[in-house]
Amino acid sequence: MDALLQLLQRDDRTSPSELARQLNLSEKEVMTKIRQWESDGIILGYHAVIDRERIDPDLVTAVIEVKVTPERQGGFDRTAQRIARFEEVENVYLMSGGYDVLVMVNGQSLRDVANFVTNKLSTMDGIQSCTTRFRLKTYKENGILHGVEEKCERLAVAP
Amino acid sequence: MTSRISATVQQIPKSGIRDFFEIVQTMSDVISLGIGEPDFVTPWHIREAAIYALEKGKTSYTSNLGTPRLRSAIATYLAQRLQVDYNPTNEILVTVGVSEGIDLALRALINPGDEVLYHEPCYVSYGPTITLAGGRPIVVPTRAEENFSLNVADLEKAVTSKTKILMINFPTNPTGAAISAEKLAELARFCEKHNLIVLTDEIYSELTYDGATHHSIAAIPGMKNRTILLHGVSKAFAMTGWRIGFACGPADIIEAMMKIHQYSILCAPIMGQEAAVEALERGALSVIKMRNEYERRRNFVVAACRDMGLPCLMPQGAFYIFPNIAKYGMTSKEFALQFLQEKKVAVVPGTAFGASGEGFVRCSYATSMEKLKIAMERLEEFLKERK
Numbered sequence: 001m002d003a004l005l006q007l008l009q010r011d012d013r014t015s016p017s018e019l020a021r022q023l024n025l026s027e028k029e030v031m032t033k034i035r036q037w038e039s040d041g042i043i044l045g046y047h048a049v050i051d052r053e054r055i056d057p058d059l060v061t062a063v064i065e066v067k068v069t070p071e072r073q074g075g076f077d078r079t080a081q082r083i084a085r086f087e088e089v090e091n092v093y094l095m096s097g098g099y100d101v102l103v104m105v106n107g108q109s110l111r112d113v114a115n116f117v118t119n120k121l122s123t124m125d126g127i128q129s130c131t132t133r134f135r136l137k138t139y140k141e142n143g144i145l146h147g148v149e150e151k152c153e154r155l156a157v158a159p
Numbered sequence: 160m161t162s163r164i165s166a167t168v169q170q171i172p173k174s175g176i177r178d179f180f181e182i183v184q185t186m187s188d189v190i191s192l193g194i195g196e197p198d199f200v201t202p203w204h205i206r207e208a209a210i211y212a213l214e215k216g217k218t219s220y221t222s223n224l225g226t227p228r229l230r231s232a233i234a235t236y237l238a239q240r241l242q243v244d245y246n247p248t249n250e251i252l253v254t255v256g257v258s259e260g261i262d263l264a265l266r267a268l269i270n271p272g273d274e275v276l277y278h279e280p281c282y283v284s285y286g287p288t289i290t291l292a293g294g295r296p297i298v299v300p301t302r303a304e305e306n307f308s309l310n311v312a313d314l315e316k317a318v319t320s321k322t323k324i325l326m327i328n329f330p331t332n333p334t335g336a337a338i339s340a341e342k343l344a345e346l347a348r349f350c351e352k353h354n355l356i357v358l359t360d361e362i363y364s365e366l367t368y369d370g371a372t373h374h375s376i377a378a379i380p381g382m383k384n385r386t387i388l389l390h391g392v393s394k395a396f397a398m399t400g401w402r403i404g405f406a407c408g409p410a411d412i413i414e415a416m417m418k419i420h421q422y423s424i425l426c427a428p429i430m431g432q433e434a435a436v437e438a439l440e441r442g443a444l445s446v447i448k449m450r451n452e453y454e455r456r457r458n459f460v461v462a463a464c465r466d467m468g469l470p471c472l473m474p475q476g477a478f479y480i481f482p483n484i485a486k487y488g489m490t491s492k493e494f495a496l497q498f499l500q501e502k503k504v505a506v507v508p509g510t511a512f513g514a515s516g517e518g519f520v521r522c523s524y525a526t527s528m529e530k531l532k533i534a535m536e537r538l539e540e541f542l543k544e545r546k
């Protein structure tokens with residue numbers, strides 16, 4: 001991946017002048033690249049990374065394995081896109097293996113998620129079955145470790 | 160009363176870094192750019208492999224030379240990375256860091272009065288280790304105007320009939336200098352001409368920037384038989400505390416080094432050796448990640464120094480900048496002390512790396528970007544107050 005993209009992915013608040021310095025580029029080059037990626041849809045958005053379990057201890061996340069009957073035209077796309085449009089749905093992936101579509105859903109309670117699955121998801125056309133599993137604890141999310149602090153303790157001056 | 164300490168040890172100066180460390184120790188909240196080691200923790204896959212080895216009960220002595228598995232991993236790694244082939248059965252010795260390797264090599268080769276050439280500014284141990292081995296340390300200068308590279312013309316001035324060894328270290332601690340393939344070939348011809356043995360410390364060879372490739376003098380045709388290549392996992396794999404280095408060279412020299420090693424150290428610690436196997440066999444990605452990170456930091460600190468009018472070469476390797484502070488009318492030591500006391504940032508006076516380091520300070524950029532930013536702001540304030 002481009003070094004500039006890597007830096008942005010790690011911390012999108014780094015200023016263009018700062019980025020330019022670290023990469024030995026001019027500020028203009030940095031801005032041009034970023035604007036291009038934004039307009040090409042390579043950079044899709046910027047957001048804070050939040051430890052949801054800490055600010056929202058009651059949050060429920062479900063991973064739902066969905067079997068879908070593919071359509072003659074478009075396969076799984078129409079159904080998957082339909083699922084993806086719901087607010088409470090965080091991630092949707094087409095999978096290989098024993099089921100077709102993986103859906104990750106956030107809710108304020110078990111009841112919320114249960115309602116979504118029984119009322120919205122399983123009643124949709126083309127859905128054969130749903131297997132719902134609940135998340136118990138987060139250890140790592142989007143490449144960031146949770147609850148593990150790693151500090152490198154070094155001597156103040158060393159040869 | 161005469162001292163009960165040996166005359167040889169008495170004549171060796173204390174490390175300038177040690178002096179400075181003791182002052183820094185007494186202060187709190189210091190941002191240190193004085194640290195010659197990575198700020199990364201050893202990559203997890205390496206630590207995990209070492210933990211697994213401990214769980215399996217790997218806690219014994221190993222062969223004096225090091226475990227066969229590690230020696231063969233070293234041979235494969237060096238063939239790939241530096242294009243030199245060593246026989247793992249008799250041409251590779253696992254040491255307790257490169258520091259031990261330097262000591263062993265010098266003690267194995269030096270007869271009293273033999274002269275050893277080495278370039279300055281350099282790592283703190285070279286001169287004293289030569290003296291301890293009974294040799295005469297002969298300093299060859301390198302200059303900022305020439306990117307701290309090593310000139311054969313300077314070597315020719317220093318070489319005598321008593322010269323036996325040339326020690327080189329590229330990329331260099333503390334200057335970050337690298338050496339071109341052409342210059343390295345000239346050094347090789349110089350060594351052949353004067354029948355010298357080369358001791359090459361290549362501990363920073365994985366940390367070269369701008370896509371540059373590191374060349375080893377051992378890979379130059381005809382040189383392997385007169386070269387001892389020293390390398391290790393400390394810097395590239397962020398494994399300083401594991402204390403694993405390796406010395407590679409002609410079998411007779413390795414055998415002689417092993418003799419000293421078996422009586423003084425016996426073997427390098429097995430946990431470190433187990434971890435080093437994992438590092439060399441599967442650590443390439445971790446190295447790339449860390450190298451990219453160092454390169455960005457290097458770009459940042461060099462640009463910051465130049466913006467504030469501090470002359471600073473763009474180092475080609477290692478993780479140090481060596482800016483020239485001469486125009487502020489202070490010695491390196493005064494500069495480092497005042498900067499520490501007034502702005503609470505520790506840098507190492509250039510003189511810790513030899514007299515020719517006067518007028519320079521070493522700043523390590525193996526520190527987080529956040530800390531580097533604060534350190535550079537404070538440096539700018541410090542310099543402004545002195546204009």
